[in-house]
Amino acid sequence: MNNAKINKAKDKAFQMWGIFCTFLGLVLLAVFIGAIIKDGILRIDWQFLTSLPSRKPENAGILTAMMGSLWILGLTAIVAIPLGIGAAIYLEEYSKKSRFASLLEINISNLAGVPSIIYGLLGLEIFVRLLKFGPSVLAGSFTLSLLILPIIIVATREAIKAVPKTIKEASFAMGATKWQTMWNQILPASFGGILTGVILALSRAVGETAPLIVIGALAYVPFTPSSPMDEFSVLPIQIFNWVSRPQHGFVINAAAAIIILLLVTFTMNAIAVYFRNKWQKKVNW
Amino acid sequence: MEKTAAYRKDVYKIEAIDVNAFYGQFHALKGINLGMEENAVTALIGPSGCGKSTFLRLFNRMNDYIDEFRMKGQIRIDGNKIYNSYIEVEQLRKYVGMVFQKPNPFPKSIFDNVAYGLRIQGIRDKKLISERVEKALKQADLWSEVKDNLKKSALALSGGQQQRVCIARTLAVEPSIILMDEPTSALDPISTARIEDLIFQLKTEYTIVIVTHNMQQAGRLSDKTAFFYMGELIEHGPTKELFTNPKHDRTENYISGRFG
Numbered sequence: 001m002n003n004a005k006i007n008k009a010k011d012k013a014f015q016m017w018g019i020f021c022t023f024l025g026l027v028l029l030a031v032f033i034g035a036i037i038k039d040g041i042l043r044i045d046w047q048f049l050t051s052l053p054s055r056k057p058e059n060a061g062i063l064t065a066m067m068g069s070l071w072i073l074g075l076t077a078i079v080a081i082p083l084g085i086g087a088a089i090y091l092e093e094y095s096k097k098s099r100f101a102s103l104l105e106i107n108i109s110n111l112a113g114v115p116s117i118i119y120g121l122l123g124l125e126i127f128v129r130l131l132k133f134g135p136s137v138l139a140g141s142f143t144l145s146l147l148i149l150p151i152i153i154v155a156t157r158e159a160i161k162a163v164p165k166t167i168k169e170a171s172f173a174m175g176a177t178k179w180q181t182m183w184n185q186i187l188p189a190s191f192g193g194i195l196t197g198v199i200l201a202l203s204r205a206v207g208e209t210a211p212l213i214v215i216g217a218l219a220y221v222p223f224t225p226s227s228p229m230d231e232f233s234v235l236p237i238q239i240f241n242w243v244s245r246p247q248h249g250f251v252i253n254a255a256a257a258i259i260i261l262l263l264v265t266f267t268m269n270a271i272a273v274y275f276r277n278k279w280q281k282k283v284n285w
Numbered sequence: 286m287e288k289t290a291a292y293r294k295d296v297y298k299i300e301a302i303d304v305n306a307f308y309g310q311f312h313a314l315k316g317i318n319l320g321m322e323e324n325a326v327t328a329l330i331g332p333s334g335c336g337k338s339t340f341l342r343l344f345n346r347m348n349d350y351i352d353e354f355r356m357k358g359q360i361r362i363d364g365n366k367i368y369n370s371y372i373e374v375e376q377l378r379k380y381v382g383m384v385f386q387k388p389n390p391f392p393k394s395i396f397d398n399v400a401y402g403l404r405i406q407g408i409r410d411k412k413l414i415s416e417r418v419e420k421a422l423k424q425a426d427l428w429s430e431v432k433d434n435l436k437k438s439a440l441a442l443s444g445g446q447q448q449r450v451c452i453a454r455t456l457a458v459e460p461s462i463i464l465m466d467e468p469t470s471a472l473d474p475i476s477t478a479r480i481e482d483l484i485f486q487l488k489t490e491y492t493i494v495i496v497t498h499n500m501q502q503a504g505r506l507s508d509k510t511a512f513f514y515m516g517e518l519i520e521h522g523p524t525k526e527l528f529t530n531p532k533h534d535r536t537e538n539y540i541s542g543r544f545g
């Protein structure tokens with residue numbers, strides 16, 4: 001065989017390997033989701049969605065966990081979105097290119113890779129103990145906000161960077177201030193990208209378990225939270241608790257709760273994809 | 286920029302005095318002295334990389350954003366030093382508008398593009414805004430083409446129309462000076478001709494400084510021409526004179542197309 005043929009064969013082999021890997025991933029995911037759905041789908045009914053936890057699997061439901069997840073989601077969004085976008089704007093447009101700024105940048109990129117349980121420890125020490133929030137919704141939201149802040153910051157910066165320099169120049173040349181340029185041109189033009197990043201970050205927060213266990217979120221809460229200072233549970237913790245029970249009924253409950261959790265995160269991801277495509281179409285440079 | 290008692294308008298609307306400019310260690314403009322007259326078109330010509338854009342962008346302080354950029358010397362507009370701590374760049378840029386090489390309308394409607402400068406000044410009066418938008422679009426020779434589609438995205442227009450939106454956007458804030466950096470180099474000949482006609486009409490009311498690569502364009506449009514070469518101002522004077530009777534070999538070689 002000559003060289004070109006060998007290269008072609010290598011190319012082909014690599015392509016096959018790529019296809020194999022992709023399919024393996026998809027098949028495993030399909031099998032996993034299939035098994036879960038088979039176990040849990042029939043368990044999902046009105047009773048399951050509206051009942052409090054119980055010692056009897058057939059009486060138990062996910063109301064408190066659902067409400068806990070919603071509380072966490074809402075509060076985390078309120079804290080993390082403005083902070084994350086604000087930090088990104090500062091880093092992208094205002095901070096001078098100093099050594100401090102580049103140190104900050106490296107740190108933020110690295111923070112996105114820190115194991116979530118570390119954030120849990122940080123949250124436990126600062127929010128639960130030092131600030132005396134206790135194992136409350138507030139402490140959980142602050143902890144998860146720290147966890148997703150780097151994701152939001154990185155995504156927002158990417159989106160801001162993708163706005164052509166010429167737009168910024170044109171705005172400045174019209175006599176706009178930095179802030180006017182940011183507000184009237186750059187943020188609207190990068191809105192789709194920012195929103196995508198925010199939604200993906202929040203869907204990560206909805207699925208987090210470890211940091212919330214560390215700060216003391218409970219598996220069994222007999223009430224739904226009614227204020228940020230209340231104790232709480234969330235869906236992943238409820239699932240974790242149910243799968244570790246011996247009775248078969250709880251395993252089925254867990255499968256049903258997993259379906260609900262997957263539904264929530266898939267929906268959030270679908271919304272993210274929708275916005276990304278919509279904005280890509282609208283802003284066609 | 287108000288015409289106060291201290292206002293001294295000598296002969297020139299814009300005056301560069303001993304201007305040196307640097308990008309880091311790179312010496313981009315070397316000891317430039319040049320005056321530009323009111324309500325006239327001054328063309329800046331020279332081979333690419335000679336510093337024309339750098340020079341032009343000094344007049345609305347657009348180089349301020351470049352990290353490594355430094356400048357020495359003075360720019361005076363209406364006799365006032367514009368590199369001065371009490372000059373507000375935002376105010377300066379309302380007085381000195383700019384049109385760029387590649388049409389760069391905002392990803393907004395035609396109307397919003399032209400209204401942008403007024404809105405960022407805090408003007409909220411809808412009637413006033415639409416009057417000014419209409420006037421600017423008429424001045425930019427675009428009104429008849431877009432008057433029924435003002436809500437349409439400016440990005441959907443042709444390149445030539447986009448550039449006229451950019452000109453209208455600049456005119457809407459009623460500047461006194463318009464800087465143009467190769468405004469037609471990205472356009473086809475027909476769009477170019479329309480923009481040249483437009484510049485010709487505008488010069489009765491505005492002071493225009495235009496960078497161009499196109500010798501015919503400089504010849505047709507400008508009253509004065511300045512020839513730059515490697516950061517130096519080699520020669521300047523009335524356009525006719527400079528084109529028919531250049532004093533320097535370099536100028537002659539350049540305008541006769543022997544290099545550049």
Ligand SMILES: Nc1ncnc2c1ncn2[C@@H]1O[C@H](COP(=O)(O)OP(=O)(O)O)[C@@H](O)[C@H]1O
Binds near residue numbers: 311331338339351
């Ligand atoms: N942002 C910048 N950083 C460093 N060098 C630059 C920058 N902009 C322009 N220059 C350099 O300055 C010189 C003059 O550039 P410019 O004014 O754009 O020339 P022209 O408009 O005549 O083509 C060129 O050599 C160019 O490489």
Ligand SMILES: [Mg+2]
Binds near residue numbers: 337466496
């Ligand atoms: Mg240039």
